[in-house]
Amino acid sequence: MSFSVVTYNVNSLRARLESLDLFLQEYSPDVVALQETKVMDDKFPLEWFEERGYQVAFKGEKSYNGVALISKFPIEDVRTGMDGWEIPGEARLIAGTIQGIRILNTYVPQGREVDTEPWIYKLGWLKHLKKYWQSYGKPDQPWIWLGDFNVAPGDFDVHSPQKLDGSVGFHPEERAILADLLKWGWVDIFRKYRTGQDEFTFWDYRGPNGFERNLGWRIDHIWATVPLANCSKDAFCAKAYRGLEKPSDHAPVLAIFDWPANGVERMPPLVDKLSKAPLPETQGILF
Numbered sequence: 009m010s011f012s013v014v015t016y017n018v019n020s021l022r023a024r025l026e027s028l029d030l031f032l033q034e035y036s037p038d039v040v041a042l043q044e045t046k047v048m049d050d051k052f053p054l055e056w057f058e059e060r061g062y063q064v065a066f067k068g069e070k071s072y073n074g075v076a077l078i079s080k081f082p083i084e085d086v087r088t089g090m091d092g093w094e095i096p097g098e099a100r101l102i103a104g105t106i107q108g109i110r111i112l113n114t115y116v117p118q119g120r121e122v123d124t125e126p127w128i129y130k131l132g133w134l135k136h137l138k139k140y141w142q143s144y145g146k147p148d149q150p151w152i153w154l155g156d157f158n159v160a161p162g163d164f165d166v167h168s169p170q171k172l173d174g175s176v177g178f179h180p181e182e183r184a185i186l187a188d189l190l191k192w193g194w195v196d197i198f199r200k201y202r203t204g205q206d207e208f209t210f211w212d213y214r215g216p217n218g219f220e221r222n223l224g225w226r227i228d229h230i231w232a233t234v235p236l237a238n239c240s241k242d243a244f245c246a247k248a249y250r251g252l253e254k255p256s257d258h259a260p261v262l263a264i265f266d267w268p269a270n271g272v273e274r275m276p277p278l279v280d281k282l283s284k285a286p287l288p289e290t291q292g293i294l295f
Contacts, residue, residue, distance in 0.1 A: 010241065011107060011267035012037040015154040015228050017115070017210075017258035021045040021074070025056060027252050031260055032060060035246070038080050039106055040260075041113035043156045045074030045099075052076070067099040075102040075113050075155070082106070085278045090140050094133065103144075107267065108274025109236065110145055114155040119176045127176065130158070134185045138192060144278055147193025147233050150267075151275075154230040156210075156258065159186045161196070164205045165226035177227060195237035197230045197263045202244060209245050210258045219250055230263040239269040 014037045018024040021042060032040075040062075045052070047068045057064045057078055066076035067088040077083055083104040090101055103112045114137070119130035145151055160178045163169040172178045190196070198207075208224025215223050230243060243263040250259040268274070 009267065011109075011265045012039070012262060013111070013152060013154065013230060013265070014040045014260050014262050015043070015113070015156070015230055016040060016260040017043040017156040017228060017256060019044045019046070019256040019258065021047050021076075022051075022053065023254065024256055025053065027249055027255060029060075030252075031246065031249060032062075035260075035262065037262065039111060040078040041111065041154050042076040042078065043074070043113070043115035045076055046071055047074055065102060065104050067102050069097060069099045073099045073115055075099055075115055077102055077104050077106070077111060077113055079104075079106050085110075087144075087278070090133075090136055093136050093140075095129075100133075101140075105275050105278070109150045109152055109267070110275045110278075112141065112151065112153045112155075114153070114157070116156060116158040118158050119182070122174070122176060122179060131182060131185060134159075134182065134189065138189055141192070145275070148235060149233060149275055150236040150272055151233045152230065152236065152263075153194065153232075154261075154263075156227060157186065157229050158227055159183060160225045160227050161186055165208070167206070167208070167223045167225070177225060190231070193233050194231040195234060195240075197232050197237060197240050197243045198226070198245070198261060200237065200240065201242055207245065208247075209261055211250055213257050228258055228261050230261055232263070232265075235269075235272045236265060236267075239266045239272065240264065241266055 048070050049068050052066050062078045065083045065086045068074040086104045088102045100115045117130040117133050120126040159182050160166045166172050166178050208226050209228035211219040211224045241264045246260045
């Protein structure tokens with residue numbers, strides 16, 4: 009049985025419902041992880057998704073951030089935030105168990121500028137993620153981590169690696185942290201199937217004809233633990249959705265798995281074990 013998972017930074021959900029509707033009709037994914045929904049919980053278009061056969065778990069805030077899980081199946085053991093480590097009220101992480109797979113959806117802080125408080129917060133946020141998933145699971149369990157990581161891992165993942173080296177999103181320090189996180193037991197599902205250059209997921213609005221010239225970055229990712237990666241069948245970016253009228257600056261990324269799979273146990277119910285770490289001295293800043 010095919011099980012399809014999508015990550016899509018919509019950059020304002022209510023502004024992107026038309027293109028999202030087209031996408032859901034074309035691909036009919038089982039799960040969609042949304043980032044930058046930019047909508048308060050009481051304004052979230054819940055009925056819109058329910059009319060299309062999806063269940064939803066979401067966490068939002070006004071004008072910034074916002075994450076959601078959209079699923080054809082029940083979403084169990086929902087958690088939002090990193091158990092108190094992050095800035096209070098910040099909507100950057102939501103996790104749930106769907107069809108026995110633990111799915112972690114993140115909108116990683118962008119970082120703004122190297123050696124600033126937002127940059128330090130970004131690095132700390134990424135490092136703390138490892139403590140988060142170590143507290144809730146093991147690499148031999150079926151996990152998916154997906155979302156806008158705001159980091160391009162390698163030279164193939166940006167349009168001009170020499171020019172951009174050291175920039176936020178392609179800085180050696182954050183790339184090293186991401187590489188260390190990968191070692192926990194993750195597989196980059198997109199790169200398992202797409203190994204070429206110039207395959208991106210994000211094209212900045214601010215660059216003149218940036219999309220047409222393919223001046224992109226690959227910062228939207230779908231990673232899976234090894235047992236689940238072994239069940240994967242394909243992964244790709246639906247680049248055409250960046251070319252629509254009034255698009256997000258990101259395109260959806262899809263991964264397809266053969267699931268349930270023989271020999272791979274489903275996730276058990278969660279046990280809360282995470283010990284809280286102190287916040288960095290950036291409390292109250294929006295990133």
